Amino acid sequence: MYEFRYRRADSVDEAAALLTADADAMILAGGQTLLPTLKLRMGQPTQLIDIARVAELRGIRLDDCTLTIGATTTHAAVAESAAVRRAVPALAHLAAGIGDPLVRNRGTIGGSLAYNHPGADYPAAVLGLDATITTNRRQIGSDEFLQGMLDTALEPGEIIVAVSFPIPRRTGYLKFSSPGSGYVLTGAFVAETTAGVRVAINGAAPCAFRHADFEQALTANFSTAALDGINVPEDELLEDLHAAPDYRARLACIAVSRAVDQARGHGPGAE
Amino acid sequence: MIRISLTVNGVPIDAEVDDRTLLVELLRNTLRLTGTHVGCDTSACGCCVVHLDEQPVKSCTILAAQADGSQVLTIEGLADGEQLHPLQAAFRAHHALQCGYCTPGMIMRGVDILKRFPDADEDTIRRELDGNLCRCTGYQNIVAAIRACTSGSAPGEES
């Protein structure tokens, strides 16, 4: 790694002030994405500001309509939370499959969303459930928050504080993982809400995206039969050693179908 | 440089290290606890697994500074004097190690698997080892050793 200065922030305000004062400072939460990147010398921050112990960033809260998860909540904590399992089972299932068990003990929802790597899991949930990202300055809707590959609506000095998920009727998440890295190759988060069905596909494209045809079909008929004949366009899908665009497009359809099965109570991961 | 204080295997430690120092580097280079190993640089292999505040983590993906104020347990801290931890004894009995490089990470992970899944079956154990690579054994005896320590198996049960 290149040289940097490590600092610990005791509050969100303190972290934000440090960020604003130094454009090359970066937030360190779990570090499970940031530290590997720095170890490969891809990135040269001047400072790392550790927010892992900021109390206001932790915790899971559940009320009648909303599940709110603090930004530094680990994937393991989300996976094991009785509240998450009850309210949004596919979210617990998603968290339980991020990386590996050791990584899940450190990686955080805030870190995952702030980085918005195409192979990340959480962006699909955020988009699929129309979550709201609360930062130290404002609230940002899911469609606006995820802007592109490794790109979010966060402005300099802006820190994710919590993520709020409206509680849906039924959910399902299924992904295919890239061999080696374990990143999402292609996955789908399906949520049946009072306002219709949302379908978010991750891994396949530079950024997680919704699919209107799937959403319309499933809103009319929440079953795998409704998916027949609907395809995912290949253009703009990612290409690498492990999956070309046509394969990702096909996997996306399969992921949506299996996520629907899961939401309906069948198949792997179903409650 | 940064000053840090933490407890390692029950012993309070004070050290001054480069801010970039990883927890595994602190353990190996500063504290000479060389039982924790480095097998990769992309957080894949799990040879570096230790317990941080009772949770198994990859010490190559944590800065020593992040562990300031924490409790760390390494493989060196597992045995009770001359008395091996039951999982260490099981690894020996089941020939669950060959070169031994992945073994400390496997055992530290295994101890946690047993805590969280006291009745783990073979399938669960294999899945829970997702973050640990071994190149020598083909995993079968590692799984057997962990399984032998689950509450479902009788003492001395051979695979």
Added chain:
Amino acid sequence: MAFACVVRSPIAHAKIDEIDVTEAAAAPGVLAVLTGDDYAADGLGLLPVDGIPAGLSGGDWFRTPFPALTRERALCVGHAVALIIAETSFQARDAAELVAVDYEPLPATGSLAAALEQNAPPVWSERPDNVCFVHELGDAHATQRAVDQAAHVITHRVVNQRVAGNPMEPRACIGEYDAETRRYHLITATQTPHRIRNLLAEAIFQVPPARVHVRAGDVGGGFGTKGNLYPEDILVLWAAQRTGRPVKWLSDRSESFMADFHGRDQVADAELALDQDGRITALRVATYTNLGCQVGPSGAIPPFTGASLLSGVYAIPAMHVTLRGMLTHTATTTTYRGAGRPEANYLVERVLDIAAAELGIDPVEIRRRNLIGPDQMPYTTAVGATYDCGDFPAVMAKALALADWDGYTKRQASSAAKGLLRGRGLAMFIETCSVFGEEMQIRFDADGNATVLAGTFPQGQGHETMYRQMLVDWLGLPGDAIRVVHGDTDVVPTGIGTYASRSMTVGGSALRAAADDVIRKARDIAARELEVAAEDLEFTHGEFRVAGTGVMMSVGDIARLAYRSDADTLTGTGRYDANLRNYPNGCQVVEVEVDPQTGQVELVRHVGVDDVGRVLNPLLYEGQVRGGIAQGVGQALMEAVIHDEDGQLLTGSFLDYAMPKAYDFPEILLDTHNTPTATNPLGVKGAGEVGTVGAPPAVMNAVIDALSGYGIDDLPMPATPQKVWRAIQRATQP
């Protein structure tokens, strides 16, 4: 301690116009920056090559110059161009980025496939066709006649892809130079300390071997990749001599993908001639092995050794093999577990399955018809290997029974009910082991404790346990009175190392000879002490007993007695030279489930039956087989070192190079059907590599069987989900 960092080429082929080290040399903490020019100026030698026989049919081979740092050209991604030595490893890495190398990119032959095309850029001007060596085995005319007269000729190209050995411990070394004694001291993660010592002395520093000391502690896996002299071993010693400081080099995993010698990387064109009953009448093979840009110390061994095994376990009357070592702008290759035998067996077993499908013969039956029978032993194949013993039909039958081959249709139906395609495959295999000789010494101390000085050197094979067990059995010593010393060329006088599945055979046989030496000497001492004739002493379970009485002395007693007069009285030395190879063989049977929607392959059943002569320690033996199977499965299903057409390494870390994990395997069932070999006193055949040799064809035959319903008859390794899916797409879309 000072720290070294190697500056490596990011380009597969480039002319190096200039290397500007001024900024790097002035960086904080830097003690020295060394280049290929400095290496040449200091008169250091080139890495030598073993294993190329004299009298190649294609004429002399081209000796690729292999200095530890390259000078005028970079010939592969990762080629070592310069060396930084600094006070800390952080400083060494920081300074490495300041070395300004002026690369002039040139067209590259970035893979073996590229080398086989017309007009591939030459790596060396001396070999415009990139052929380093050519050799032929067998009888070209007889083979041609058989092919001409055959009822069927199956033609097939087989690709055995490049893989990385990836022991979990990356390589590391520490070099020291003692100016007073003028001795070089190297600590390195190696499988072959004495070999490294000899090569450093003779080829590199050109000093007497006594001036070089090599030692290794615990080595975290080797699998052949650590059985070589590497440039970094040389560089740390040279750097220590230049700076007067000990110098440490640690490889991280990404660097190891560039700096370690890789494995496999062979293309083979096969023609199998059969009569109308499916009996093989001839096999003609042309193999092309990618040696890399520079031939490594062991790089030539796989193609030659593999060629000698191309008859497999089958009676093939006529064979003709042409083997070629090819040069490309990729990293050097070496002997990775199996070293040529996985390539050979993969070819034979895949071609047989293809022949079975084409001729409409069951894959078990076509093998049965062609197996060499136990009554035909010893059998000399058409490529000149003499198999001394083995019962191939019995091994196959046992494997089929263990795998419940006959109960398959039930399992296939239950897979189908889940929407999955089940496939099954089997592969026979034979391989060859045990090279060179070994010397072992047994010494005793005043308390009668024994020390074994061993020239072999394990990286997890459990020699301490095995040698201890042997001395407990042969000399009746208590287990805790025996220790094994190895891995230090100053302490162990001579040795070869551990690779090629040689340690139990060669090391064990040498230890047997050493134990016999101890017993001979002990007998004489006991006879004098007990005042009887030596012949009147019976020796059993470590005790010399006066026949017909209760009077006895144990080896331990004798050792303690002997020590009082002369510490060396009872020292036993034994030597064994493996003039005859042994031939472990076996059969693996595999079942897989394929998800036709996604192409994902799951291994659901894996059985192996081996003939390893005798099993000395079942736990250690099974550990070796399962570990080898895991690596073979890795090659079949997920592993590959991949370069793009410019020679760029695309799989440079564990992010892109998939390694098998625990959940990739079912329980692996093993059994043996041993025919002890008379080629060594212990009757053993080497067990270290059998798993890796047998697994890839068994797995791929199963995968292709699962896909046979689509008319798919071949699929190259690794059978990744995308590859399987694409094969299904091609077969099902018009």
